[in-house]
Amino acid sequence: MAPLLEVEHLKKYFRAGGDRQLHAVDDISFTLEAGKTLGVVGESGCGKTTLGRTIVHLIEPTEGTIRFEGEDISNPSKKDLRRLRENMQIIFQDPYSSLDPRMSVSQSIMEPLLLQGKLSKAECREETLKLMKVVGLAEDYENAYPHELDGGRRQRIVVARALALKPKFIVCDEPVSALDVSIQAQILNLMLDLQEERNIAYLFVTHDLSVVKYISDDIMVMYMGHMVEKAPSGLLFENPMHPYTQALLSAIPVPSIHNRKKRIIMQGEITSPINPKPGCRFAARCRYAAPDCAQAQQLEEVERGHFVSCCRCHEIKKAQAYQTN
Template identity: 50%
Template sequence: MKPLVLEVDSLTKHFPLGGGLFRKPVHVVQAVSDVSFTVAAGETLAIVGESGCGKSTTGRAIMRLTEPTAGSVKLDGEEVTALSSGRLQAMRRNMQMVFQDPFGSLNPRMTVRETLMEPILLHGVASGERARHWVDELLKTVGLAEHHADRYPHEFSGGQRQRICIARALSTRPRLIVCDEPVSALDVSVQAQIVNLLQDLQQKLGLAYVFISHDLSVVRHIADRVAVMYLGRIVEQAPAEQLFADPRHPYTRALISAAPRPVPGLRTASEPPEGDAPSALNPPSGCAFHPRCPLASDICKQTRPELGSVGAGGTLVACHHADAPAPVALEPAPPVSASLAARLAVLAAARQAAE
């Protein structure tokens, strides 16, 4: 059994609104509530859900870019939430982050070499000629050349900029990388290259990933386990293969149903639920999904379900009707390779038509 790198227990992040210096806040946004999971060395846990479900806030709270309201985050057994600012800076050598927008996360006034040298020198990874050599090795590792080191971010494509961000994350030799929508801002033709690069790096270096995404085709390809979030809480957690083959929570089924299918005529499952997610300012009583759920009953409106084991596949579900069959059987989605190949074929046909 691989050692645990990350242990998250009852992580909570609430944002107060209104009030003042001597007054209590008028409202509280319950962005993340009681989120718990673990990630082992060489494992990828994907966090998925609609926009506003709290998945990016969870990633930032793990890194303490946003201070958690409550809960525990342990990296290699050491409590991250209790660290002083100095000790936290030292700990960040072992945990790094790759952001969604590669251009926005790079300083436009710094060359690639300066960008990569900054964390290397800050954390004492190397110095002098060894640091310069380490920069060159990092660029080769992510598929760039040594001469790219003296260029600025605006001189690169989106995919190349994300490779630079990945190189920066690798510069301190971390144990954990939190990837917050790392391919959603990229062209479809580049997404597969970045995902394959992340997988290759994981195999070589034994990295643990928390992979935040809304693209289920990418998640299915890269994830070992998947946690599905709705309105700040995990409603289902399972091995990736198990989750896509037999989703148990109605919200998970809705996400899979809403995912685009690249093969013409391929039928999806039941229609996605109507309406928008409730506000995190005033979440519904009981199960937060009950206003949109086709299986909702009186108990769903009154009592919030807790995560519990369902079946023998390691699935955890927070649903009073987790044993209920899906309204319409899910047709198996094509492999991600076929999905990406179909997307690339459409792009190629569009380019030929334009020419």
């Protein structure tokens, strides 16, 4: 059986005036099985949000193929897109701006159902109340407006809205980064429960490494539009190969005074994503940069399911092992 979602060599370039092109997403490939979660991490501006939006066709891709359940959806017709969107939904980062302030809770949740036009109004309302229950919103809030609710409840509305059409795949664009930490956990648990019940696959975009570790099956690390490393969640945290991933992981705070980790401080400037040169984009900030890094990097499968895009990763690993011994 074909995986739920296959993305091959996906590229999204934005015109940046004249013949300058901003490479927001550059040659990304991955597959996602039904009911699994792929976490996408990277710093601000690395193209992770663009990736998510391109897959659900809120932005049109420049190049590459996207297959959903084996069907090529890179250039869908309007009709196909309508059908597709019932299967693919997106949860936005900020529940303060992704809900129409003039629509009540039930109106917001009902909107996709009404637009779909399969159910009568009464049935839509019934379904809405069910959805509210599923995401843990009390019925009392039916007629409340988003501004009357806190961030957690708002995000529950957004989740209910995304679930309304019973999608198989949801892009979660930093769904918890605008929330308080205590509420983040509630929403994450809700999403995990829903995944289990409904077998939904998530593309979970975030910059928060502890969140991504908690929720993902696979993790993809992006740097300036490139995928630098991709591995099953545990493997990535145990054995990060790419220097960027190592630096990123070293930045996770450890809540202990004894177990002091050495933080890798990155030097140098971020190179411009506009008309970038071939080769490793991290080289300018990399401690291990060598002349070879100026050449286009190949993705190498270093162990099962663990892909790294760094020509020096083995050398680096050896050197690091030598240092610690």
